[in-house]
Amino acid sequence: MLFGGSRLMSAAPEPGQGDANYDWTKILELYQAQRNKLVGRVALLMGSRRDAEDVAQETFIKLARHWRTLRNPEAAVPWLYRTAANEALNRLTRKYEIPVVDAADRQGMWEQASSAVGSPEQALEVQHALSVLDALPAGQREAYLLRHFFGLCTDDIAARLGCSRAAIHTRLSRAEKTITRLLSAEGGADWDCGQAHGRTS
Amino acid sequence: MTKRHRPPHRVPRVLCELDRALTAAVADPERTQTELAAIHAALTTEQASELSAITRPKMILAGRGRRSESCEQMDQASVTVPCTPDDRSADASMDVSQTSERGNALLDEGRRQLKEACTGSQAQRHRTARGVSDFLNDAMHALQDGHLDPAGYARILRAGGLIYHMARLPELTPEPLVIDLLAHTVQYGLAAHNAAAQALRGTIVLFNGSISEALDAAVDAMITIELLDEHAMERALATCDTAALLDSLSLPEIAADMYRQAATEFAAIDMPDYQVMMLADQVRTQLEHGLWLERTGQVEAGAAQFTTAAELAKHALRIWQASADLNIDEAFVASCYAAIALANPTNDHEGILRQHADRIAVVGQIVARLALIRVLAATGRPGEAIHMLTDLRATSQRFQLSLPLQLALARGIPELRQAHEPSSDASYLSLLEAQLWVVHQARISTLQARLEHERLRRSRSPRGALPVNDPVTGLPNRTVLTELFNSLCRPARPAALAMVDLDNLAEINQHSCAYGETVLRAIAVTICQTVTPDDAVIRYGADEFIVLLPNRVLHAAVTLMRDLVIRVANLPYSRGHGATISVGVIDIHEEEGCDWALARAEDATRLARARGGNQVTTPTPRALPRSTRAGSDDQTETSG
Numbered sequence: 001m002l003f004g005g006s007r008l009m010s011a012a013p014e015p016g017q018g019d020a021n022y023d024w025t026k027i028l029e030l031y032q033a034q035r036n037k038l039v040g041r042v043a044l045l046m047g048s049r050r051d052a053e054d055v056a057q058e059t060f061i062k063l064a065r066h067w068r069t070l071r072n073p074e075a076a077v078p079w080l081y082r083t084a085a086n087e088a089l090n091r092l093t094r095k096y097e098i099p100v101v102d103a104a105d106r107q108g109m110w111e112q113a114s115s116a117v118g119s120p121e122q123a124l125e126v127q128h129a130l131s132v133l134d135a136l137p138a139g140q141r142e143a144y145l146l147r148h149f150f151g152l153c154t155d156d157i158a159a160r161l162g163c164s165r166a167a168i169h170t171r172l173s174r175a176e177k178t179i180t181r182l183l184s185a186e187g188g189a190d191w192d193c194g195q196a197h198g199r200t201s
Numbered sequence: 202m203t204k205r206h207r208p209p210h211r212v213p214r215v216l217c218e219l220d221r222a223l224t225a226a227v228a229d230p231e232r233t234q235t236e237l238a239a240i241h242a243a244l245t246t247e248q249a250s251e252l253s254a255i256t257r258p259k260m261i262l263a264g265r266g267r268r269s270e271s272c273e274q275m276d277q278a279s280v281t282v283p284c285t286p287d288d289r290s291a292d293a294s295m296d297v298s299q300t301s302e303r304g305n306a307l308l309d310e311g312r313r314q315l316k317e318a319c320t321g322s323q324a325q326r327h328r329t330a331r332g333v334s335d336f337l338n339d340a341m342h343a344l345q346d347g348h349l350d351p352a353g354y355a356r357i358l359r360a361g362g363l364i365y366h367m368a369r370l371p372e373l374t375p376e377p378l379v380i381d382l383l384a385h386t387v388q389y390g391l392a393a394h395n396a397a398a399q400a401l402r403g404t405i406v407l408f409n410g411s412i413s414e415a416l417d418a419a420v421d422a423m424i425t426i427e428l429l430d431e432h433a434m435e436r437a438l439a440t441c442d443t444a445a446l447l448d449s450l451s452l453p454e455i456a457a458d459m460y461r462q463a464a465t466e467f468a469a470i471d472m473p474d475y476q477v478m479m480l481a482d483q484v485r486t487q488l489e490h491g492l493w494l495e496r497t498g499q500v501e502a503g504a505a506q507f508t509t510a511a512e513l514a515k516h517a518l519r520i521w522q523a524s525a526d527l528n529i530d531e532a533f534v535a536s537c538y539a540a541i542a543l544a545n546p547t548n549d550h551e552g553i554l555r556q557h558a559d560r561i562a563v564v565g566q567i568v569a570r571l572a573l574i575r576v577l578a579a580t581g582r583p584g585e586a587i588h589m590l591t592d593l594r595a596t597s598q599r600f601q602l603s604l605p606l607q608l609a610l611a612r613g614i615p616e617l618r619q620a621h622e623p624s625s626d627a628s629y630l631s632l633l634e635a636q637l638w639v640v641h642q643a644r645i646s647t648l649q650a651r652l653e654h655e656r657l658r659r660s661r662s663p664r665g666a667l668p669v670n671d672p673v674t675g676l677p678n679r680t681v682l683t684e685l686f687n688s689l690c691r692p693a694r695p696a697a698l699a700m701v702d703l704d705n706l707a708e709i710n711q712h713s714c715a716y717g718e719t720v721l722r723a724i725a726v727t728i729c730q731t732v733t734p735d736d737a738v739i740r741y742g743a744d745e746f747i748v749l750l751p752n753r754v755l756h757a758a759v760t761l762m763r764d765l766v767i768r769v770a771n772l773p774y775s776r777g778h779g780a781t782i783s784v785g786v787i788d789i790h791e792e793e794g795c796d797w798a799l800a801r802a803e804d805a806t807r808l809a810r811a812r813g814g815n816q817v818t819t820p821t822p823r824a825l826p827r828s829t830r831a832g833s834d835d836q837t838e839t840s841g
Contacts, residue, residue: 035233043227044219052227122222132215133219183213
């Protein structure tokens with residue numbers, strides 16, 4: 001019926017439509033290469049492995065749905081990290097919802113992370129790194145992770161966190177100073193993950 | 202300002218180590234398999250639907266000759282009679298109380314196209330869908346010229362969305378149309394149309410496999426319908442759409458309740474033919490529920506459902522038989538006979554069931570056929586019953602049935618099950634049914650929790666409690682400003698105030714005053730969509746709005762308002778008419794009164810306008826009153 005119900009509306013879909021819109025092998029490759037890294041970084045941001053896994057799954061589903069609209073498949077990796085960061089922040093700041101902080105989940109993941117490395121020295125280092133990140137105030141940690149682990153530029157971080165660019169610069173430089181101070185013996189790493197998929201300015 | 206350069210920060214090795222360790226720690230083959238399955242399902246909607254048949258909206262057969270005539274009459278009626286209070290106010294404010302001939306012609310064309318899409322083959326649907334975008338453009342121009350009222354345009358947009366949805370062409374997705382429709386209904390305050398649009402959104406996202414979003418849409422539609430306080434055609438239609446969505450979501454008991462509401466609505470506006478159809482649908486959903494209860498072992502509860510359904514069916518049949526001039530095909534009341542037979546499966550009903558279920562054209566007839574099978578089994582003819590069941594399964598392939606009905610078809614009836622299902626299968630299937638029942642219960646609780654949450658949210662939002670005393674925008678006006686200011690801006694909490702000023706109202710009004718009102722309404726809607734429910738929006742002057750932003754520091758408010766400026770500038774021309782805004786934002790100081798704050802905000806807005814408009818400005822030091830702290834956050838932010 002016209003303008004009335006959705007009662008007369010649907011017909012069976014024709015099979016085979018939409019197959020040209022995505023490339024399953026590419027998505028699969030990307031998934032295998034990036035999934036764990038993505039979950040790890042989101043977990044660092046959200047403090048919960050379960051939430052991080054949900055975010056990662058959601059992000060890959062979005063990627064699959066939007067595969068057709070990606071102008072450049074090469075840009076999929078930065079897109080993934082950016083979308084995951086947005087999704088994670090959305091979940092962290094969603095109104096009317098009380099975030100569930102599962103201490104056991106968090107502790108379990110940190111322990112797993114420590115045991116995933118080879119030697120006890122490395123395990124201690126991982127613990128130390130976590131404590132360094134935990135020592136940062138929440139705002140600084142968020143900004144630092146978004147900048148250096150998710151590759152977002154300061155403008156984007158400012159827009160996402162609802163504050164000015166100057167404030168983000170301040171937070172970042174304070175976070176960097178604190179980290180350098182706490183790791184005074186460690187500075188000058190040989191690997192810079194901020195460069196992996198982020199912008200440099 | 203010169204840019205300072207500093208060396209790029211390099212992430213310390215320890216943190217990189219942590220990153221690697223976390224990457225290794227979260228490797229979980231089992232979990233990745235489930236995730237991959239989910240992604241794959243999202244990719245191939247068709248496959249996903251097969252995996253979970255619940256995600257598909259049901260198919261209702263085309264080719265209901267007599268019914269579409271009555272639909273047309275109905276639509277005719279709904280075009281000429283503005284129904285909801287919202288429709289009336291929108292019409293009054295737009296001064297288009299009557300749709301002109303051109304508008305009527307457009308509505309007729311929309312009706313024709315939708316009918317064609319409903320009754321035609323898939324190839325014909327594709328052809329119709331390809332022609333829709335030109336038609337929608339025509340309708341938009343007619344709306345702008347005042348030949349078509351906003352409610353009519355909403356109907357046409359909805360028809361377009363439905364046609365796109367039915368055609369399923371990859372290049373013509375219905376989502377943008379639905380988004381447009383939702384924005385249009387919000388802008389003109391067409392609440393009933395908004396509910397119907399939500400139901401349409403739900404059906405589309407459900408087809409795409411997102412049950413959670415579909416539940417959200419159903420909740421939105423249900424809440425909006427609750428808020429409508431008059432019996433009207435539009436409300437009845439929206440209720441009927443929502444019921445159909447709930448039915449596709451496999452929630453028969455809630456769908457039955459919605460169908461009941463829809464029947465009451467149609468009765469109240471004196472449309473017995475639709476009332477009978479809604480009652481028949483209610484009977485059908487109750488039967489589906491009853492059959493499901495029976496299969497999960499709750500035989501008594503199932504029987505009780507059959508008895509209620511039978512009573513209801515008798516009532517519906519009485520209405521149907523009472524007036525000879527009802528335009529309803531016999532097929533639509535088949536479920537009523539099924540209810541009477543299921544409540545008391547004896548030989549007496551065989552003849553009438555055979556008469557009503559000889560060919561399968563609507564879903565109700567499938568239920569009637571199931572009832573007939575039960576009657577046959579109960580009267581000692583299991584062979585014939587099994588033959589009929591096999592036949593029915595094959596015939597029903599072309600329908601997209603809801604989950605309970607699919608299960609009912611797959612498992613047959615208890616009498617036959619005992620004899621023909623191997624016992625190992627039987628125990629496994631009952632276990633599966635029990636689990637599905639649990640999932641079903643969970644879905645119902647989700648829906649109810651979201652409904653409650655939404656009700657609570659709407660009742661607690663400061664915006665919901667404010668009087669609506671500006672008829673054009675549907676916002677409160679300056680009479681409540683002082684009171685709101687004092688209640689929202691508490692001492693020792695940050696708060697900001699923004700004054701939004703339309704840059705070019707005079708220019709827009711030169712074309713037509715109606716354009717000016719359209720723009721004001723569009724801007725009011727955009728502001729409300731940009732701010733959170735905790736903030737208050739007030740129409741302050743002819744082209745000025747005040748936004749009170751409690752618990753927000755100046756920077757946060759400026760970021761939000763910049764977003765608003767961009768959104769307004771990017772409004773489509775049909776709604777925004779090229780309008781831009783200037784916004785002055787101030788943070789409210791302690792001990793500062795409403796008048797001072799307004800004066801400062803006005804200064805800031807004036808400054809933004811002087812700089813060319815389409816930007817956000819914070820006050821200059823000169824604009825600060827002497828009594829307050831000077832020099833804090835005094836900088837100018839621009840955007841645009």
